[in-house]
Amino acid sequence: MEKWLKSISFIFVSIVFFQFNLYAGTTGKIAGRVIDAQTKEALAGANVVILNTSLGASVDLDGTYYIINIPPGVYDIEASFIGYQTVRKQKVVVTVDRTTTVNFELQPTVLETEVVEVVAEREDIIRDLTATSQKVSGAQIRQLPVENLGDILSLQAGVTQDPGGGIHLRGGRSDEIQYYVDGIAVTNPFGRGLAVPVQNNVIQEMEVISGTFNAEYGQAMSGIVNIVTKEGGDQTNVSFSAYSGDFVSTHDDVFMNINHIDPFSQKYVEGAISGPVPLFNKRIYYFISGRFRDEENWLYGKRLHMPSDTADFTSPDPENWAVQYTGDGKIIPMNPSREVSYQAKLTFKPFSNLKMSYNFLGNSSRWKNYDHHNKYNPEYIPTHYSQGITNLFVLTHTISASTFHEFRMSYYWDKYERHCRKDPFDPFYDQGIHKKIDVPQDVFAVGGVDAGFEYRENLTTAIKYDLVSQVNKYNLIKIGVEYRRHDLKDEWFVVRKDEGTNWQLQIDDLSSFAHNYYHKKPLELAAYIQDKIEIEDLVVNAGIRFDYFDPNSKVPVNMTDPSNKRGAPEDYAYRDATVKTQISPRFGLAFPISDRGNIHVAYGHFFQIPDLGRLYENPEFEVIGRFESFIGNADLEPQRTTMYEIGLQQQLIQNLVMNVTCYFKDIRHLAGTKLYKTFEQDEYGQYANNDYGNVWGITASLDLRKMGMISANLDYTYQIAEGNGSDPKQAFYDARNRDESAKTLIPLDWDQRHVLNAIVTVSGKSWGISSISKFHTGFPYTPITTYNRSPNIQLKNEGRRKAEFNMDLRLYKSIHFGKITTRFFVNIENVFDNLRNEYRPEITERDLRVHEPKTFLNSLYEYRFNPATQPMPRLVKVGLDVEM
Template identity: 35%
Template sequence: MGKFFRKFVVCVLPVLLSFLPSLIYAGTTGKISGTVRDAESNEPLPGCNIIIEGTTLGAASNIDGEFFILNIPPGTYSVRATMMGYKPYRIDNVRILIDLTTSLEFIMQVKVLDIEEEVVIIAKRLLIQKDVTSKLAIVSSDEILNMPVNSVQDILTTKAGFTTDAGGGIHVRGGRTGEIGYLIDGAKVDDPLYGSFSSTLNKDAINEMEVISGTFNAEYGDAMSSIVNLVTKDGGSSLHGKVEYTTPMINKSSYRKANPFAGVVDEGVYENKSMFDQQPIPVPGMFTLSLNGPVFSKLTFLLSGIYRNEDSYLPHGYSVEGDGLAKLTYSFSPTVKLALSGQMTGRESQGYSHAWKYLSDHQAHSESRSIRLGMIFTHTLSNNFFYITNLSRFENNSVTQVGDKLPQDYEMGKTGEAVNFYVSGDDDRYADNTTVTYRAKVDATYQANINHQFKSGFEFVNHDLSVYEESEPWPSGAQFKDQYTKNPFEIGAYIQDKIEYNYLIVNIGLRLDYADPKATMWPDINRFGYFDENNNWVLADEVAVDPKTQLSPRIGLAHPITEDAVLHFAYGHFFQNPDYNSLYYNLRKDLSTSLPLIGNPDVKAQKTVSYEAGIKYKLSEDWALDLTAWYKDITDLLSTLQVSYLSQDYVVFYNSDYASVKGIDLTLRKRYTDYFSGSLDYTYMVAKGNNSQPLGGYFDAFADEEIPHQEYFLDFDQRHKIAVNLNFNIPENSGIDILGMDLLSNFNLNILFKANSGLPYTPYVDPTVRIDINSGRKPWTSTVDLRAIKTVPFLGVAAAIFLEITNLLNTENVLFVYSRTGKPFDTGLSGLVGSSPDADHNPAFVGPPRIIKMGVQIIL
């Protein structure tokens, strides 16, 4: 280990560990803070007991009438205050949010008689959370269930700052894909090889979803753009459950025609069929199950499962996936709690490849499975400090292959003489990769007084990486093989203080990250060997790569200027280690291919310096506005650099890419009144850089193109993004009658509208004309989705039927275009050899058509 890390262990770590008696597991609970006063004199009341009903959590007010309650799981509660000589005072509908403070005020009335008379107040959902110092979205379980979405990623695309590229990758405020840190119950579940989200979660299992698109606190590391924090439900004091079935697409998909956009009469191999007309698949559609409740008084459980089996709306492709989650929570006492969880996810899928349209059985498919085990131990030592220890193991295995073939059985793919479709042979890739990640995490909080909350934490992460990949394994192919086993590890630690006054809230913290790839590399990437004194060629000896260390200062401020307006500002440094596959790729240094690509374990962590400032303003009792301007300076991005040494050319991963992004996020929200609630999210953004992806330099070198020497609009530079979500809910006994009957009671309709300006592309005229990179723009895209559900009593339970429609207006949304024409189905080369309407009209160049699904629910 380096000298800096040794100094950290000796000097800084003991300070952090001194907070271990006061630990809190980061990002899974919230806090209540408030005051108790006499209704007549307005004097503070010390010694008043405040409890959260249905829990063992509570506190007593101090001499100034102040109190706080820590470690509260997110949700909605009733909070009760009692004091001798005063009427009991209860506040219902108190919402607790992850990482945030909910403020309450109890105005106690003197009890005149000994009759138990209680004051009851129903709290309204806050439109402005005054202790938020950066852009934040909290999505409740009800909101998640009502929206016409199927995944966490679908929800993210509705939030300001989140955009989607043509391939479906998610970007946050102009960052690259893979810059989001996903957490389930506080533990990261990213794939360390490629950085993707490696878990499927039933929507019914989510208690709350916290989406931080701006500057986040020091407790979160190894993410440059965003944190998505998912907290699952605990079992309650009564049994709750739901079974749901959703059909596959029940309308016909014209995309399954031979030439769905060419106007060709002969439908050829493919016909205009509905999903039910396809080759039968076992149990099509989606099933979900959730059940939670008590086993006995101190033990609760959560069971959740999802099974989805669907064909693609495209000419071929499918997805079969299943996920099961089990969680047990045991309360040894009011101050000691243990939670054990296990989750298993499996998926098999094949995307659509236009080249393999008529030979899909020989296109590669992917299979993956993951197992997550977790333990959270909570010990409350007093009402102002406690600690939580979290241990987890996350294993992910992914296999890509053609059928059940091994690489030695692959045959070279061959296209037809007249068209560019494969007519024989196999896809060119085989992979079998396994990652196992162990995490041990201790995070901490100490509520020193009503104004200061100190938090600190320490985390150790160890990865076991096993990779085996082959490409073009047939005799005339490249026969490239990549195989390695590595065990890198990471350490993170932080300390921060949340300072809360009526006029100012400050989040200030410092984070340290340490990563050791435990690998070797050439001392100089520009020189892989040398001639000795006898003129003999000698490969350079590899040396151990030094561990990398980063310090990340972060600060956020919120200043309430009135009861209805809050200014906020945030600044921070954010680092993220490159995906491990870019560190270890081709570490055997195979230079036999035409342009070898070599991983580099000596690359640094990528860096983003983020600034943001904004205002939250309550427009009325039901409407609020959040406007945030932001800027990101991104350096040391992962790139690929061509090296020419003697007669050998190769490409190596390096930190030479950069970008600068600026924009504005606007969110307008309406609280639920008059039967509807809603939100509008808008983002204006300009994203420039010298490369849109790490492999950009490799592709330029392979095509013998000039490397860009100045910033240009990045591939995912989307100038405008709009998302409008409207939810109409008519509760039971609403008084809205139709023909004398209450037909609309327990009815919910959710409408989601999304519109995005066109992404850039580079037009082509002819080789003699130089066109600026990404100087053209694709057209706008838009969709209208809806979900309608009606619930009725049925045999002592609640039954529901629902309808889901995505792309209601059947809009043809352009994703990819040909560079000669800027259109998705016109190559500009019609009539030339190898061109045909079928080959030119790739249905994956546009987004999904209208998709209609129906379903039923049984709710306990």
């Protein structure tokens, strides 16, 4: 109770003392000067307005003005003053959390109706960039051969994507990213991905902050992904897109069924409509979109066996093995995916100083993960299902030209389940669950079914109140508070047959080791203070953040008896997990070294509670056997990172800018493993804050703004990511396998020393070609000298795989029919159909003598060469976009 009172008092004092609140950036700012073109004197009292909006400002005595709270986009800005020509600057780009400088020089005139139109020059140097950040607009996304958010993220400097698809910002673990949508965090506490996927066609602007981010952002140690979604405008707009395709590859020795071409095996349909709601005098606007995706994908199996099949492998002669084949021999997709997503956003502007918006996002998907061992028994593998909805409400009230406040509320719900059949008493399990078949090494599975079930549900409610004020022309103050409550449920069990005389299906009760369930309600609070100081030759972002977390759970006291088998009183056997708090200072500085160059330095402390699933895993703390059990730890301390960076922006020539950044991260208190032994001599693991690591690197990029028909971006990253373990359970797995855990820093699984990305776009008036090329050195791995023997004693990840190259391509041609634009396009992914050759297993002559000639089951090579270790083969998609 005392800690609660201290935390609430801290937040209350922060609000009263500073009188302003902070928000996660969803808007930008325009500032500049208005002067007489001849005398260069300030034109105090001149008006500056953003056309087709209610935003504007008056010029002060020294000629300066600023306009805040501008949604990202492209605008026309107009400056006017009595006795002077009106000047209109067109195509001014405004981005989130950035100040766009727009200066005006007005000529005296007797004809006040004259308007001079000028196309604004886009700033090559971002003057107020105090930490590494990359921004991508919806228009840019539309031109690239990308399908989802992960594709876009993987293009940013300092970002690596591991073979499993996980995104790592500057060498951190994949769960160290916080996602924001329309100014509020919407990260799933299980796994820390985006709670509900946001499709590309609803993104107005996306910012990836991989550097030392401001105090307004929390619960992340590697980076922030900040998404602002589109909203309706004054004109009704309709767009529709449909495309399909299939894999076109020559690697039929690697991918089963890849030479069978079905142009509709990969299907995509999406559409959007936006505009003003009729009869409301352009006070209510809507944006509605939806997408359907159905992918058969590229990994197949063959249904030779059914789960009911059995086999007898006791004979030493493979020719005498007795194996059942009751399958129909049909080719079966083993990594298919289907998804439906939708969005509806309403924006209400009853008055010029009041704006309300409601954003609803929904998603439903199902998929399977390839299982190589069950390639000929595909009915074994379970199906994964997920669905979720996100509700976002934002109320913005503009108090004056320099101050506005916002109230935000979010409610998101998601559900995940995994099983082969929804009903655990389905006859399918009765046939598929039988005594274990001892399949020989390097032989595919015969019969059986995955009898595991998992149900996971999360409901998160968050509230933020923010107020932002440009207190003078130098200081933009932000301070804020946030409340977040999670409601987590997780259940896991295995269906089995009673080993008695009945031999019937059954589910063990919650006291069983094979049935776990928990329902937890952790709480988060935060307060943060930020000041952005902008003077002529200096920009400073300085702030401090306070985080509070209550896990609202218990942990065992006696680790030799975690499940309390000795029957001690509950108050003695378990205690409440402690509340965690953290204060994190952040500082960033940017200053010019010339009129074409800028340097920034930044420093910050970052705090993050581990994935909440790790806190509550195995809630009954059950332990059996030798390292067969692992328990969660609700008393885990916050993981902490200290980050430093220094960077340079330099304009080389007109429209060509170079960025170079050096960074270092010191990572402490990562979730790892601590090993224990019970009084019954059972051995187990528990999460503990004993993993650590560090990352350092340098990124360099060249950004060529469009010159004629060409625009391009080239970025290179050299990075070393080291730690004592890539997986929090690594020490547990090592103990179970009787391996030695690393006692020193080793390369992490996603450590890539060299990464080079190139995006090139060539476009004319009605056509375009864009390409994404990626080159990176290989990931580390632990070599094994002989396949059938234990590895030599050596450091983990001592080996290094070969370098890889990939190119994706998009070609389009537009045809105009009045107000209707039709665009035909072709997307090609993995243009050169590249493989990872070093993944092919080495097979010795001795192995061949044992296994050849081929048995009727499979060859040794076929079993050891898992196609899931290869990149996706060449994919060709053809479609059209329609806009009106």
